[in-house]
Structures are given as C-alpha cells and as structure tokens.
Amino acid sequence: MNQAIQLPDPWSMPLEQIDVSDTRLYEQDAWRPYFARLREEAPVHYRSESPFGPFWSVSRFEDIVAVDSNPQDFSSEPTIIIGDLGDDIPFEMFIAMDPPKHDVQRRAVQPVVAPQNLAQLEGLIRSRVTDILDNLPLDEEFDWVERVSINLTTQMLATLFDFPFEERSKLTYWSDIAAAAPEMTGGDVSREERVAGLTECLETFTRIWHERKGREEGFDLISLLQRDPHTADMVDRPMEFLGNLALLIVGGNDTTRNSITGGVLALNQNPAEYHKLRADHSLIPNMVSEIIRWQTPLAHMRRTAARDLEFHGQQIKKGDKVVMWYISGNRDETVIDRADEFIIDRPNARKHVSFGFGVHRCMGNRLAEMQLRILWEEIMQRFSFVEVVGATERVESNFVRGYTKLPVKLHAL
Amino acid sequence: MPKITLIEFNGQDHTIDAEPGKSLMQNAIDNMVPGIDADCGGACACGTCHCFVDEPWRESTGDVDAMEEAMLGMRPDRADNSRLSCQIQVSEAMDGMVVHLPEFQM
Incomplete structure (x- = not known):
C-alpha cells in the first residue's frame, strides 16, 4: 500500500482540489468524507486535473438517477470508465454504446439472466455452493476471497459461457486484467500483460465460437449471440466480440465476487447485525440488497456530455467527462436514512444505485442477488460465525471496489 | 375512488381502492400488492414496476413516452400492453x- 504520502484533510482542503479519482482513497478506504463534502457543498464538482484528465463528479443519489436516465445528453460512448481505453485494444461493448445499437446487442444476451432461466440454475448454484462450503476447514485461517468469492463466481461464469470447466481460472484472470490498466482506472497491470492476456481471451473464445457454431440448443452466452441475427456474425468483428466478452466476464464476476467478500466484512464490523441474522434467516433477501448497497462493487460509471448543458448551475461542455459516483449516491443521507450504517433489515433496501439506472441498468442483477442469497442461506446452515481474523487487502482502483484478501476462520454451529 | 384489480402471475388477485392522482405503482405499493419492486422509486429508470394493462383500459392509461419505451424495450417479456x-x-x-x-421483475 502506498501510504507514504498522507491524504489531505477532506474538510479543510480547497474544494476545487478534491480529487476523488485518487485510487488511494479506495485502497485506504478513506473516501467517505471527501464525498460527504462534495454532496453537501458541490454536488456537481469540477476537478481540472487528474491522472485521468479533467472530469465532473456527480455525487448525489437523485442526480445520479437523472444523469443515468438521460442518454441523449450524457452519452456512454466512447467508454464508461473515468480513464481512456487507449489504442492497444479498442474495445467495443454494449455498455459503452448508446441506443439504438446498445439495445440490439443487449437484447441478444439478456435472456441468459432472465429469471425463468435463473430458476433452472438455482439447483446448480446451490449444489456448487454446498460443495465449496463443505470443503472449507473449520477453526483454521484461510483466504475467503480465494476459496469462496472467486471460486463460486468463476464456476458460475464458466456455466454461463459453457466454458471448459477445468480451465475456468482463465476467466478470473481475464476479468482481473480487463479494466486494470493504470490509465483506465488506476490499476497496476502493465500494457504488455494486458494486451497478451486479452489476446489470449479473444483467441480462446473465437475457437469456442467456431466449435459451437450450428448448435441449436443451449442457453449459454455464446450460443445466444450466435442465434440472434443481430449478433450472429459478431466473431467477425473482433473488437466488438472481445469488448462484449470482457463486459460479460467483468460484469458476471468481479461485482458479485466483491459483494460476497464485502458481506462477510460488513457483518464482522457490525456484530449486532450478525446477531439479527442468526436469529432470523428470513432477513437474508433483504440483507443481500443491503450488502450490494453497502459494498457498491462498482464505484463509478462515466458519461460524456453530448452537448453544452447546465446542471446545478454548472456549465458542462460537450465532450466533458461526467462521472457518476455510485459509491457516493449510496451514502446520500437525504435519500437513505443512516446511509453509512449497515442495517440488514433496512426498509426499502432495494433503493440503491449499485445497479445503475436507465437502459444500462445492470443486466445480471437478479443472478447476483440469487447467488448471494443462496450462499448466505447455506452459510447459516453450517457456521455460527465467519470470523475475520486478519487485515483486508483492497483492489487499487477507482472503478472496481473490491478485495484481494480477507483472512477468515470458520466456527461450527 | 376507482377500484383497480392487479393479478399476480400465479393468478392471485388484489382489488384496491386506488387514489387518483398518484401513480399505479405507488397505489400498489401502498396497498402492499406483491410483484412490483419499483427500485428507483418511480423515476422511470429501473423497469421493475412492469405490468400488463388489459385491453379495455389501455387508452385510459395514456401514451408511452420515449423514456418509458426505452426501459420497456429492455424487458425480455415485453408485450404490446406492457407499461411501467x-x-x-x-x-x-x-x-x-x-x-x-x-x-x-428485472
């Protein structure tokens, strides 16, 4: 961790110097007061310089909903992360497209995560959860991130792609490098490593595509893309194919993975909530929404102004970056009572911004909720306490809000 | 107050005394009708208050604007009489x- 330079005091520093793109805020988990000040004093805030160039920050709940639901003024093109994609791998993905092209591509893959399809997956997910949990050691320290969070979400991802199960760790690796270049989100993956990894990803999936061609059944993501006339030849447009693969890999992996870890951490930091959960397992579905709010696995989404416009008295110019900080919207006290607290029986727990709003709203939200629900149902059948026993290590990124390590010890019922 | 009947997918029906001027979503939530999530609280921004209006009343519910159309377009089970x-x-x-x-709802 880079703690050599101390972070400036959020309340006394000049407002215009606040830079919420600074990845140290997330790595050191120090971001809360900076956003509290922005929400209060500068809800549409301009930062003139940063490693990612100048950008506007939108930090209040209602303003995030407004920007997210207005693709005419706030475009998702060319990209939805604060940094630039660069020229190495010019991804094209539907999350970074505006309607109507976005709509056509999203519709092709949406059926895989529609609740009818998910109902058929529930038994499979439960058996995999059971298998993972039954193989964990009791009363012995291990890394929850590796043994549970990554393991479960990677198995799920392999199922959604019908990817060779024994090679599934590749999916985790590609997910980790896809958006982790320094210029994109402040990550630490080198250019060479990222290009090599994603090239292998494209080659692997191109091979799978051709092997699978002509298959008539199957609800995996590749088969769905092949059967939809709008995306049937996507393999011939490599950057679009790779971009959408990366989107589905990251979307189906990192976010749920970090919410699985975040839930354990939140319950350990709030023992009274853990106590409530032990007393009443029927709180699990509501707790799942609260975990997703509390964790906010993607800290931001970026838009680009499509025209000159005024917002909260600020003059935003065409082409300016406008960053919606979901991590801040989820702590907005004017909309969410006691927003900094983790409350598993919170009323209206579904009212959070973690899934985004508008046409880009998270496609896999029901799958994510289902995985978390089943995991916690099965945890509570087995363990009285998933105890955090060591220091948490966090991802260095202003986009993926996640963990690389969470040492835990399990206690039997 | 107009009486409105909401029928869940499993056939369970709920007849409510609806309050004019409020949205159908808000009326359903106020009467604790299950099957509507309304995650965004009524901003036409999440699509989780999707419903199907029976034919004779479609006209009375007004037109679908561009934003609602965009959100409905994302629903895999979208039908002609789909509304938020x-x-x-x-x-x-x-x-x-x-x-x-x-x-x-998704």
Whole structure:
C-alpha cells in the first residue's frame, strides 16, 4: 500500500482540489468524507486535473438517477470508465454504446439472466455452493476471497459461457486484467500483460465460437449471440466480440465476487447485525440488497456530455467527462436514512444505485442477488460465525471496489 | 375512488381502492400488492414496476413516452400492453381496470 504520502484533510482542503479519482482513497478506504463534502457543498464538482484528465463528479443519489436516465445528453460512448481505453485494444461493448445499437446487442444476451432461466440454475448454484462450503476447514485461517468469492463466481461464469470447466481460472484472470490498466482506472497491470492476456481471451473464445457454431440448443452466452441475427456474425468483428466478452466476464464476476467478500466484512464490523441474522434467516433477501448497497462493487460509471448543458448551475461542455459516483449516491443521507450504517433489515433496501439506472441498468442483477442469497442461506446452515481474523487487502482502483484478501476462520454451529 | 384489480402471475388477485392522482405503482405499493419492486422509486429508470394493462383500459392509461419505451424495450417479456406502472397516473376513468403482473421483475 502506498501510504507514504498522507491524504489531505477532506474538510479543510480547497474544494476545487478534491480529487476523488485518487485510487488511494479506495485502497485506504478513506473516501467517505471527501464525498460527504462534495454532496453537501458541490454536488456537481469540477476537478481540472487528474491522472485521468479533467472530469465532473456527480455525487448525489437523485442526480445520479437523472444523469443515468438521460442518454441523449450524457452519452456512454466512447467508454464508461473515468480513464481512456487507449489504442492497444479498442474495445467495443454494449455498455459503452448508446441506443439504438446498445439495445440490439443487449437484447441478444439478456435472456441468459432472465429469471425463468435463473430458476433452472438455482439447483446448480446451490449444489456448487454446498460443495465449496463443505470443503472449507473449520477453526483454521484461510483466504475467503480465494476459496469462496472467486471460486463460486468463476464456476458460475464458466456455466454461463459453457466454458471448459477445468480451465475456468482463465476467466478470473481475464476479468482481473480487463479494466486494470493504470490509465483506465488506476490499476497496476502493465500494457504488455494486458494486451497478451486479452489476446489470449479473444483467441480462446473465437475457437469456442467456431466449435459451437450450428448448435441449436443451449442457453449459454455464446450460443445466444450466435442465434440472434443481430449478433450472429459478431466473431467477425473482433473488437466488438472481445469488448462484449470482457463486459460479460467483468460484469458476471468481479461485482458479485466483491459483494460476497464485502458481506462477510460488513457483518464482522457490525456484530449486532450478525446477531439479527442468526436469529432470523428470513432477513437474508433483504440483507443481500443491503450488502450490494453497502459494498457498491462498482464505484463509478462515466458519461460524456453530448452537448453544452447546465446542471446545478454548472456549465458542462460537450465532450466533458461526467462521472457518476455510485459509491457516493449510496451514502446520500437525504435519500437513505443512516446511509453509512449497515442495517440488514433496512426498509426499502432495494433503493440503491449499485445497479445503475436507465437502459444500462445492470443486466445480471437478479443472478447476483440469487447467488448471494443462496450462499448466505447455506452459510447459516453450517457456521455460527465467519470470523475475520486478519487485515483486508483492497483492489487499487477507482472503478472496481473490491478485495484481494480477507483472512477468515470458520466456527461450527 | 376507482377500484383497480392487479393479478399476480400465479393468478392471485388484489382489488384496491386506488387514489387518483398518484401513480399505479405507488397505489400498489401502498396497498402492499406483491410483484412490483419499483427500485428507483418511480423515476422511470429501473423497469421493475412492469405490468400488463388489459385491453379495455389501455387508452385510459395514456401514451408511452420515449423514456418509458426505452426501459420497456429492455424487458425480455415485453408485450404490446406492457407499461411501467410508475408512469400510469390513476384517474376515475380507470375504475374497474384489470392489470396483470409479470412472472418476474428485472
């Protein structure tokens, strides 16, 4: 961790110097007061310089909903992360497209995560959860991130792609490098490593595509893309194919993975909530929404102004970056009572911004909720306490809000 | 107050005394009708208050604007009579209206 330079005091520093793109805020988990000040004093805030160039920050709940639901003024093109994609791998993905092209591509893959399809997956997910949990050691320290969070979400991802199960760790690796270049989100993956990894990803999936061609059944993501006339030849447009693969890999992996870890951490930091959960397992579905709010696995989404416009008295110019900080919207006290607290029986727990709003709203939200629900149902059948026993290590990124390590010890019922 | 019947996917029906001027979504939530999530609280921004308006009342519920159309377009179970219930403002003309709820919200 880079703690050599101390972070400036959020309340006394000049407002215009606040830079919420600074990845140290997330790595050191120090971001809360900076956003509290922005929400209060500068809800549409301009930062003139940063490693990612100048950008506007939108930090209040209602303003995030407004920007997210207005693709005419706030475009998702060319990209939805604060940094630039660069020229190495010019991804094209539907999350970074505006309607109507976005709509056509999203519709092709949406059926895989529609609740009818998910109902058929529930038994499979439960058996995999059971298998993972039954193989964990009791009363012995291990890394929850590796043994549970990554393991479960990677198995799920392999199922959604019908990817060779024994090679599934590749999916985790590609997910980790896809958006982790320094210029994109402040990550630490080198250019060479990222290009090599994603090239292998494209080659692997191109091979799978051709092997699978002509298959008539199957609800995996590749088969769905092949059967939809709008995306049937996507393999011939490599950057679009790779971009959408990366989107589905990251979307189906990192976010749920970090919410699985975040839930354990939140319950350990709030023992009274853990106590409530032990007393009443029927709180699990509501707790799942609260975990997703509390964790906010993607800290931001970026838009680009499509025209000159005024917002909260600020003059935003065409082409300016406008960053919606979901991590801040989820702590907005004017909309969410006691927003900094983790409350598993919170009323209206579904009212959070973690899934985004508008046409880009998270496609896999029901799958994510289902995985978390089943995991916690099965945890509570087995363990009285998933105890955090060591220091948490966090991802260095202003986009993926996640963990690389969470040492835990399990206690039997 | 107009009486509106909401029918869950499993056939369970709920007849409510709806308050004119409020949205159908808000009326359903206030009467604790299950099957509507309304995650965004009525901003036409999440699509989780999807419903199907029975034919005779479609006209009384007004037109679908561009934003609602965009959100409905994302629903895999979208039908001709699909609406977001947060965008239907209840009026006396809806007395007797029947609305079906989808199998799932997403």
